[in-house]
Amino acid sequence: MGLTSNKVLALAVVAGVLLFAGTVWWWPRLAGRSVRAVLGRAGLLLATQVAVFAAVGLVANQSFGFYGSWADLFGREDGQGVVVDHSAGAGGGPLRVVGDRRVAPAGGARPDVSGRVEEIRVVGRTSRIASPAYVYLPPEYFQTRHRGRTFPAAVVLTGYPGTAEALVEKLHYPRTALELAKAGRMRPMILVMLRPTVAPPRDTECVDVPGGPQTETFFAKDLPQAVSTHYRVAKGPRSWGVVGNSTGGYCALKLAAHHPEVYAAGAGLSPYYDAPNDPTTGDLFQGDEGLEKRASLWWCLKNAPAPDTSLLVTSSRTGETNYKDTLKFIDLVKGKRPTRISSIILESGGHNFNTWRREIPATLRWLDERLDGGRDA
Template identity: 30%
Template sequence: MSLTGTPFLLTTVALVVVALVLPLALWGRIGGPKLVRQAARLLMLLFAQVTAIAMVFVIVNNANGLFDNWDDLLGTGDHVRAAADLGPDGTGGKNLDAAPKNPQKFKPASDKRMGPGVQETQFKGHISGVEGEVYVWLPPQYDDPAYKDKKFPVVEVLPGFPGSAKAWFGTLEVGSQLKPMMEKGEVEPFIIVAPRTTLLGDVDTGCANIPGKVNADTWLSVDVRKMVTDTFRAQEKPEGWAVAGYSAGAHCATRLAVAHPDRYRAGVSLSGYNDPAGEPASLTAKTPELRDENNPLKMLQRAKTPPHVALFVSGAEGDGYQGGMALKQAAKPPTTVYVTKVPAGAGGHGTAVWKRQVPDVFRWLSQQIKP
């Protein structure tokens, strides 16, 4: 039974009803010695508490897109086939421009909570050694005959940790929010791509390449990127690409944008952090060396050539704002950093806050990404 499916949700609701009815029906009818009666009543109370917690968890999980399946919940999922040392640029020395096109087959997304127009595929990264699902939403102009020769800009969207690749479409409703804005010309007609980011069970990869462990950076910035340009009418140059994320995904987005100005022109961080230690489960927080290498603030500070990239950083006091201001102070042209402060009491560190920011984020991206 699917963790996020309606049958499992209804099962938890039914169990809660049973847990409430049992004490009412049997409390005074339990026979036997006093110790047996007390033990039976205690078990009924524990059953009621466990079923109530399970139901609330399922509702919260479905609403926020935390765990996609049982493997993600139990920490038993492994989407890494190999993790070779791919070198500083994460390509393993392969010339991607010379590689033949290999279009991927997509089908309509099976989870209808993501809204109309979302497609999905299971994809094996040819360089990263990672495999997982990728979701794609095409703008309303994509199938318009007037745009048949147009290549569209792309935004790669990343969830937090734990987090599901579905969350941007389901919880944040990015497709349903942007479709009318694109039809009115308020924002550019972006292709939106959501790849799996939970690759190693209950461990956050930090979207980094760690030889012998995982090549998450290459999965996101090389393999998925090339698959999209091979399959769809998507722009190939960095001027047509951006990456956006919230929470741990925000840290990833900033890190990827700063590390790869040759692949992304803009990065969006919603309630993110710079120091990987902001997510204790992150592989990049395990040693001082990894923390330093994968901290986008330190990456900016030590860059001999400032990256040609624009960053949008949004956060509340103590939840991303100070990190954004530090990036802004460290940035040197052509790097630009726009920081916006989330008011206190706006909703905290949660999807409701990030959902409200979607229109502003894509208006900003429309100014940064070449149409």
């Protein structure tokens, strides 16, 4: 049974309830001062607490999508790491579809009504990285009258560690895009959903690590090229946007700032503005001060030429630790034309899925207004 299985959660809950009841039942019998009685009481308390904490942890993991498997939880997830060989004939094209699912119950199984989410594997020709992802294709993609139509596209990133499934099941990106388009509030858009952890379990912060994973190259070059080759993405320099939450938000802003020729807009939901240095990241820069400075959005906006891109940042006055930094970042970008800055500031909201779900509809509309594409041939 997998980490995210409802059976595992149910088992943990049942175990907690039974151990609590057992503790109440056996406590009078273990009321003595003998070693056996003391060890019995300690054992019952410990077992009950472990079961309760396990149940709470499983609920939190299912709600927020921190880890997708037992291997992921214990830092042993390495099945989608760096690929050794990507020569032209080694394994077909750079993108392979391995499954699909429907977007919303209202549309049933018909993709021309509700769209479709395809599970894919992307192989980075330049970065030598392979990663799983989900691609949302809107209903118009499958409709006969739009058979020659191209669409704007956006990369959607989770936080760290995160799971790509959470973007579909918890943050509801495909469903929200479908509902907004049906209401005429945005154009149909292709969404490419994945986590920034493309070399698990390491958190590479979308950096090209010297001698390590070339994560920025994967997102700035390999991913857009692979998707554009396989799907009908609009051509041109303003066809792509990028959005993410937390770590994904930092990556989104950085990718748009570093590569405005690729990403015309970048939206960071609850982002931070500088790459951390902690046990999950390891040494990202290997002593390269220039690379370390480039990874800082503060340094880039102060010292590098202002990129011709649009940025969106979000925070809340109560509940988010990035609120003051976000206000400073907005003030910094305001004077850096041609870079454009927008924001969503909530009155209250923590660093969680509920807050981001409140921001996603406005964020998708903001992206739609800044991207080109969506025309019939």
